[in-house]
Amino acid sequence: MSATASLHRRQSRLAYAMIAPAALLILLIYIGPMISVVLASATDYSLISDYWEWVGLDNYRQMFADAQFGNALRNTAIYAAVFLPCAFVIPLTLAISIQNRKQFRSLFEILYFMPVTSTLTAMALVWSALMDSRQGILNQWLSTIGIGPVNFLGSPEAVLFSLAGISLWAIIGFNMVLFMAGLTAIPRSLYDAAKIDGADHPVDEFLRVTWPALAPTSVFVAVTSSITAFKLFDTVAVLTQGQPDHASEVFLYLTFLEGFEYFNMGYAAALSVFFLGVIFVFALIQTLLADRTAH
Amino acid sequence: MARLTLTDITKSFGDTQVLKGISLDVHDGEFLSLVGASGCGKSTLLRIISGLETADTGRIEIDGVGVDEAAPKARNVALVFQDYALYPHMSVAQNMAMPLVMGRLPMYARLPGARFLTPNHTSTRREITSKVEQVAEQLRIAHLLARRPAALSGGQRQRVALGRALVRDPSLFLMDEPLSNLDAKLRVEVRREIVELHRKSGLTFVYVTHDQVEAMTMSDRVAMLQEGRLLQVGAPSTLYGDPASVDVARFIGSPEVNLMPVRTVAGGLDLAGQVLPLATRQPEGATLFLGVRPEALRLVEAGAAGAEPATTLTVTRHSVEDLGGELVVHAALLHAPDIALRLRVQKGSDARAPLMVPSTFRVGVPEGALMLFGADGQRISDPVLSLSEVMA
Structure with missing residues (x-):
């Protein structure tokens, strides 16, 4: 008995030793910072002073009373409501129409994927030139059809839509490639079977074969795109800095302002914890749905 | 019940001519096997009969009516695929009901959720359900109707694929190497069941296989293809005992x-x-x-x-x-x-x-x-x- 028990103990010790490096890395890189953010959110720690003390849930209380917090949430929600459906439907439509092409398929793939490879911060400057309210080429085009000029980045009504447009341009190619990978994995014989069974109309084909078979890909695209939407920061920081009149102040930009412009690190940490919670919910949805649709 | 007549069918993919003029008569209620080594064009011929591919030249008639231009569903043929091609997201019952749902319900009644908005179609849906249950009973898969294909064994999937083909009462029953994914013992069993099915249903069967044993044991007649040409058509015993060429003699019979x-x-x-x-x-x-x-x-x-x-x-x-x-x-x-x-x-x-x-x-x-x-x-x-x- 003791011999097998000691063997068992030795084996489990070896097993722990083997997972230790990876476990420690995860602890150090992911879990550690998360814990310190949660701890910091319960302090009044500020970048400009060494003195800090515990304030309990004061930061959270302040957060829910803060008008800027509500404004940032609303802006993020509007932006996501514009961005998400387009970030899903446009790439899916493109993927299906490119998939069936024999000629130029790879050319289209490269063209649509190119924005993904570019640096969004640098390309944002190009977009700001295109969207300029006076000399921008977009306004020149609009004026030829009798619309405008639109102050894309300067008017409170348009700015979130303009930012969503830029982000769409940057993400369409990526989501399209994901959908194409999903489409390639559908066996051809399913489409043949559908034809034999009478589902040869494109709508039937899509509803009976393509859409159900794409379910895991769709869940993945929807969730990663949602997270991307909530993480909107760089174009705001480069192009509008939350202007005009806080109209483009989205959640992460507010967090950045509180932490690095106003030096309220404790409060910024509380905002981060809230953000972490929202992202966690979405990741959870994806994991649960992916498990269910995998079969 | 149907008679199938192929006249001078040719088909090329790019520069390769896959079928070089196939003329073949399949009698009403006959079990005909298309046999040949892989790449001989037998699967292409089956796809042309089913309407999934169109022939370059030639004529296909079912019961004397030309169907060259007809879509697969209009030909009322059933096709059992090598990999069964069951819809993975549907239950066995839904899989089997598919040809009937597509054939009997109009587009608006098939849309998701339409079940609750189109109560005037409930009687049609009931008919479909009872037909599916009847065929499932016949194939001894009634207890599997609620399951998904992923939860079935190879032999059970095979039966579901047969069931999906049977529910529509097809005029022609086409099979593309349906046994090649089964293990050897099960293959012999299902072989017998398919022969039994043919005998009971009286349908015209066209069966594609590369396995000469299957062709010999199951068919009324065997058509042997090689490089896109028909070498010989005849009863299994004729191909074995009276082969028309060295190629037929060598392909049929084991040991060679x-x-x-x-x-x-x-x-x-x-x-x-x-x-x-x-x-x-x-x-x-x-x-x-x-x-x-x-x-x-x-x-x-x-x-x-x-x-x-x-x-x-x-x-x-x-x-x-x-x-x-x-x-x-x-x-x-x-x-x-x-x-x-x-x-x-x-x-x-x-x-x-x-x-x-x-x-x-x-x-x-x-x-x-x-x-x-x-x-x-x-x-x-x-x-x-x-x-x-x-x-x-």
Whole structure:
């Protein structure tokens, strides 16, 4: 008995030793910072002073009373409501129409994927030139059809839509490639079977074969795109800095302002914890749905 | 119930011509197998019959009506795929109901959620459900109706695929190598079930396979394809016993037919130096192939009683496969070791008794079982006679 028990103990010790490096890395890189953010959110720690003390849930209380917090949430929600459906439907439509092409398929793939490879911060400057309210080429085009000029980045009504447009341009190619990978994995014989069974109309084909078979890909695209939407920061920081009149102040930009412009690190940490919670919910949805649709 | 007529079907993919003019008649209620090595065009032909591919030229008729332009659903054919092609997100019942749902319900009633908005179609839905249950009962899969395909075994999936094909009462039942994904034992079982299904339903079956055993055991007639051409169409026994060419003779039958190159000479047939006392009507000096099935050859035991066959060959043993009831002996001619011979020897009443095959032995060749092929591989219908008989 003791011999097998000691063997068992030795084996489990070896097993722990083997997972230790990876476990420690995860602890150090992911879990550690998360814990310190949660701890910091319960302090009044500020970048400009060494003195800090515990304030309990004061930061959270302040957060829910803060008008800027509500404004940032609303802006993020509007932006996501514009961005998400387009970030899903446009790439899916493109993927299906490119998939069936024999000629130029790879050319289209490269063209649509190119924005993904570019640096969004640098390309944002190009977009700001295109969207300029006076000399921008977009306004020149609009004026030829009798619309405008639109102050894309300067008017409170348009700015979130303009930012969503830029982000769409940057993400369409990526989501399209994901959908194409999903489409390639559908066996051809399913489409043949559908034809034999009478589902040869494109709508039937899509509803009976393509859409159900794409379910895991769709869940993945929807969730990663949602997270991307909530993480909107760089174009705001480069192009509008939350202007005009806080109209483009989205959640992460507010967090950045509180932490690095106003030096309220404790409060910024509380905002981060809230953000972490929202992202966690979405990741959870994806994991649960992916498990269910995998079969 | 349907008669299928193919006339001069051709099909090319790019520069490769896959079908080079196929004309074939499948009778009403017949079980016809399309057999051939992979790449011979049999699956393409089946896809053309089903309407999934269109032929470049030629004509397809079902019951005398041309269907060349008709969509697959309009032909009312059922097709069972090699990988079954079951819809993975649907239950067995939904899979089987698919052809009926698509055929009997209008587009708006098929949309997601329409079930609750179109109550006037409930009677149609009830009919569909009862038809599915009836077919499931018949195939003994009624207890699986609620499951997804992923939760089924290979044999069960196969039955669901058959069920999906059966519910629509098709005029033609097409199958594309439906047994190739099953293990050997199950294959024999399902083979029998498909034959039974054919007998009960009385439908016209076209069955594609690369396995000559399946073609031989299941079909009324076998059509053999090679490189896009029909080599021979006939009953299994005809293809086995009376093959039209060397290619048919070699493809049908296992172990493979014995083929020996011979030359006609004055005293009979010259087989690598040994002159066999056999007579043919072929001119002297012609190069021919002598074919004989492995079970027709006889082991001649030294000192055995009875008349010795007129034609014997001395061979050396290479290996012996014991199949339990019989032996397959691989041998080669003693005087020409590059000419291989295969023999099937029955073990007799006591299968346990060891049957000794000496390292060198004599084989009797019965004239009646010999087949003659020309140098081009085509069959020569002349009988091969023993020389002594001709003299007498």
